[in-house]
Amino acid sequence: MSTSKLTLQTDKSASMLQNLDEKFNNFLRIVALPIIGLVIFMLIWNIGAKQVDTSLGKFPGPVEVLQQSQNLISEHLEERARATAFYERQEERNAKRLAKDPNAPVKWREYNGRPTFIDQIGTSLITVLAGFILATLIAVPLGICIGLSSSLNSALNPIIQIFKPVSPLAWLPLVTMVVSAVYVSEDPMFAKSFITSLITVSLCCLWPTLLNTSVGVSSISSDLQNVSQVLRLNWLTHVLKIVLPSSVPMIFTGMRLSLGIAWMVLIAAEMLAQNPGLGKFVWDEFQNGSSNSLGRIMVAVVVIGLIGFCLDRMMLMLQRWLSWDKTSVAR
Amino acid sequence: MNSKAHLEISGVSIEFPTPNGPFQALDNVNLKIKKGEFISLIGHSGCGKSTVLNIVAGLYQATKGGVLLDSKVVTEPGPERAVVFQNHSLLPWLTTYQNVELAVKQVFKGKKSKAEMKEWIEHNLSLVHMSHALDKRPDEISGGMKQRVGIARALAMEPSVLLMDEPFGALDALTRAHLQDSLMEIQATLGNTVIMITHDVDEAVLLSDRIVMMTNGPSATVGEVLDIELERPRDRIALADHEKYNSYRQQVLSFLYEKQKKVEPINPAQTNLSKVASKADEPKQVSA
Ligand SMILES: Nc1ncnc2c1ncn2[C@@H]1O[C@H](COP(=O)(O)OP(=O)(O)O)[C@@H](O)[C@H]1O
Numbered sequence A: 001m002s003t004s005k006l007t008l009q010t011d012k013s014a015s016m017l018q019n020l021d022e023k024f025n026n027f028l029r030i031v032a033l034p035i036i037g038l039v040i041f042m043l044i045w046n047i048g049a050k051q052v053d054t055s056l057g058k059f060p061g062p063v064e065v066l067q068q069s070q071n072l073i074s075e076h077l078e079e080r081a082r083a084t085a086f087y088e089r090q091e092e093r094n095a096k097r098l099a100k101d102p103n104a105p106v107k108w109r110e111y112n113g114r115p116t117f118i119d120q121i122g123t124s125l126i127t128v129l130a131g132f133i134l135a136t137l138i139a140v141p142l143g144i145c146i147g148l149s150s151s152l153n154s155a156l157n158p159i160i161q162i163f164k165p166v167s168p169l170a171w172l173p174l175v176t177m178v179v180s181a182v183y184v185s186e187d188p189m190f191a192k193s194f195i196t197s198l199i200t201v202s203l204c205c206l207w208p209t210l211l212n213t214s215v216g217v218s219s220i221s222s223d224l225q226n227v228s229q230v231l232r233l234n235w236l237t238h239v240l241k242i243v244l245p246s247s248v249p250m251i252f253t254g255m256r257l258s259l260g261i262a263w264m265v266l267i268a269a270e271m272l273a274q275n276p277g278l279g280k281f282v283w284d285e286f287q288n289g290s291s292n293s294l295g296r297i298m299v300a301v302v303v304i305g306l307i308g309f310c311l312d313r314m315m316l317m318l319q320r321w322l323s324w325d326k327t328s329v330a331r
Numbered sequence B: 001m002n003s004k005a006h007l008e009i010s011g012v013s014i015e016f017p018t019p020n021g022p023f024q025a026l027d028n029v030n031l032k033i034k035k036g037e038f039i040s041l042i043g044h045s046g047c048g049k050s051t052v053l054n055i056v057a058g059l060y061q062a063t064k065g066g067v068l069l070d071s072k073v074v075t076e077p078g079p080e081r082a083v084v085f086q087n088h089s090l091l092p093w094l095t096t097y098q099n100v101e102l103a104v105k106q107v108f109k110g111k112k113s114k115a116e117m118k119e120w121i122e123h124n125l126s127l128v129h130m131s132h133a134l135d136k137r138p139d140e141i142s143g144g145m146k147q148r149v150g151i152a153r154a155l156a157m158e159p160s161v162l163l164m165d166e167p168f169g170a171l172d173a174l175t176r177a178h179l180q181d182s183l184m185e186i187q188a189t190l191g192n193t194v195i196m197i198t199h200d201v202d203e204a205v206l207l208s209d210r211i212v213m214m215t216n217g218p219s220a221t222v223g224e225v226l227d228i229e230l231e232r233p234r235d236r237i238a239l240a241d242h243e244k245y246n247s248y249r250q251q252v253l254s255f256l257y258e259k260q261k262k263v264e265p266i267n268p269a270q271t272n273l274s275k276v277a278s279k280a281d282e283p284k285q286v287s288a
């Protein structure tokens, strides 16, 4: 009896030890190793940066980047304070005028400050999402049609293959000219620069969604197709109930790739076209050439990376939530 | 039983176009099936069993001859000839209940009220003993359960003929026995006409009223038809040393391994070995 109890206890403690071991390993993998990696990267960056001399001073290290990001935030807050002050003054002035003479002409003006770093982030985010949504709205239905009809696929495939690798920089001049020529209105709802960026982004990020959707639709298993035939589903029901759900995992894979491309393309397009956004911020800082410029650009680089990462995670979460095939949602 | 054929396969031949010219898979297949009959199709792998079933289902078109159901020519697939596919073919994004619902909504649109449909779906799932997993998706249930749901979906279409393509082929022996019993039970209550493809001799003898044995392809056709006159309900244990049962088994095995011996020239030494082995322990299944 007593010996068996003893072995039981040692068994228990062994399993507890094993459990602890596992927990420690998990901790190492999820928390400790990434932190160690980050610290080593910072060290190398710090040392490396000091070695590089440019005409604008030393290459920014982590410390400069941190300082500059604080500067950028406080600049933004100052600008906001100035804007509120402007509107308050305007309000007061107009109120006084109206008090004197209710029929006096009053003018309301917009505050015309320089867009700050934070403003540019907002602009870029709105543009990338709009461009991505436009691309998705075109690519998914078109991809379904291509996937359903092999003749349409044969007809369009060469065109797709040719346009797919085109760099945004090549599209940009064309898009700019066409938008200037076509999008003329007295009171435009959107700025021309916004439309240009949006179309360029859409043109470039359309392809992965289009291709993945068409492949997903055309590779629908013949078993499911037979089920649909035996049930005599009509065309629309077949597409809505069988084709679309079965290609959802592929569509999402395409959309994730598209969003990544959209974000990269947007920054390049903004830089080249001087359209508002993070790309323009980088370009302006480069043209400024103050001693802080490189640090500020580096902040932008980090922010661009972080936003790209967050966008990808968002798509992943959306995919997890909406897609039935949890195994296709990897990394 | 009514002697007029409920389903008639008449002079069916089919040619598949292949890169090396047309391939004649079936040649002049004839079969008359009565209402409520349970037919097994047995034959070596690749002889054309699935092709016959797909022609009856309307998924393939015969090059010559045709299929008559209640004296009407079959031209396209339809729910009155429901198919249970070999690998269940459930829609992976729908739950058990929704998979059956898709079929019921399609077949009984305008004929059953919402409440009646719900009741009918649940009834069919309870026939295959799946009431406990209505809200489970296919990837959350076992292979045997998926096959049960596939059968429930087919039954729910209230088909005049139920077509099953190796429905239990991918399952382990115990699960298979279980499902065979369920199927016999269901057929006893509903009296469906069934054509089932199998490569399991025991399964064929246990379940069928008639076993249709097919010759090897190309140009496969019906070789022999064996009437199984065993009383129902049948009990697998009682039948195990039943004289008639064993003689039926013997006849099917002799057809498959003597008359239609399949020569598979892979490796002469190995083929010899497997022949010896197959004589020694009399295989229960035709190797796929
Ligand atoms: N769609 C098709 N195209 C060309 N050949 C086919 C097609 N379907 C079946 N076959 C051929 O017909 C023969 C019979 O196939 P099948 O009916 O699937 O056999 P079984 O179900 O008895 O194993 C095989 O030789 C197969 O290669």
Ligand SMILES: [Mg+2]
Binding pocket: B049, B050
């Ligand atoms: Mg087959």
